[in-house]
Amino acid sequence: MSLSDDGGYGGDGHRGSETGQTRTRLPDTGGDPYGSGRRPRAGMSSRNLVTIVGVVVLLLAAIAFANRGGSGNSETPSDGSPKDTAHAQPTAPTGTKPATGKTAGIASGFAKTEQGAQSAAANYAVALVSANILKPNERHAIVQQAFAPAKADEMQGKLDAAYSTAFLKKLGLDANGNAAQGMTYISRTVPVGTKLVKRTGDTANLEVWCTGLFGTAGAKSTTPVTSDWFTMRLQLQWAGGDWKVEGFSQQDGPAPVNGDNKTSGADQIAKAVEQYGGFTYAR
Secondary structure, three states: OOOOOOOOOOOOOOEOOOOOEEEEOOOOOOOOOOHHHHHHHHOOOOHHHHHHHHHHHHHHHHHHHHHHHHHOOOOOOOOOOOOOOOOOOOOOOOOOOOEEEEEEEEEEEOOOOOOHHHHHHHHHHHHHHHHHHHHOOOOOOOHHHEEEEHHHHHHHHHHHHOOOOOHHHHHOOOOOOOOOOOEEEEEEEEEEEEEEEEOOOEEEEEEEEEEEEEEEEEEOOOOOEEEEEEEEEEEEEEOOEEEEEEEEEEEOOOOOOOOOOOOOHHHHHHHHHHHHHOOOOOO
């Protein structure tokens, strides 16, 4: 549903939403032009006063209850101390800054908390299913930043083998992970939510529910860009003052019913990926 600029709720406050007529507000007068006017009461009974005060108190109580932490908000108290987020809703932000820096294009410096682990998992999911993971130089930088030092070399070897020249060729990419001239390879992940499965000391197992885009945009593309839903499972370890990946896997879904959206052209998709940047994701 779309509304016009005033949407029937116009700024002048006089337009009727149904009739389209203009109502003229008459100026106040000292009395009723059709009669002597009703004489105001000189005072208010104590019973009415008590009733009004009671209604006001109930309204204030309702407003205060609605603004409590149960809504999932995580505001910071006036004394600067963080608000208790132990009972925050699963999809609600905590208000805690997710990271202190960024290395190799990936957020870093996550807090050693449940929320910090979830923020780390979301950002690592984005990096590990990105277009850059297909490019050798960028892939090596991602691996060195995302993985625990004891696992980095092993994972780099596995990913190099997985994203071989033969595999890249099937995607229409050259040995450096680049698409042919006039084509744009797209792989972008958007975390929908995170779940802490288990945390013990310096280790944490998490799941990140994601949607994303992948494929090649271009007039002659044989693998057009499509959407996907999947869940990333990550095992994180606290190492060197940050959460790092020890291992990960991926499974399909949960996937909703596809919406009745008009498909955009390849040029529109390619331009959108170039023009719209990503985010640092936080729990």
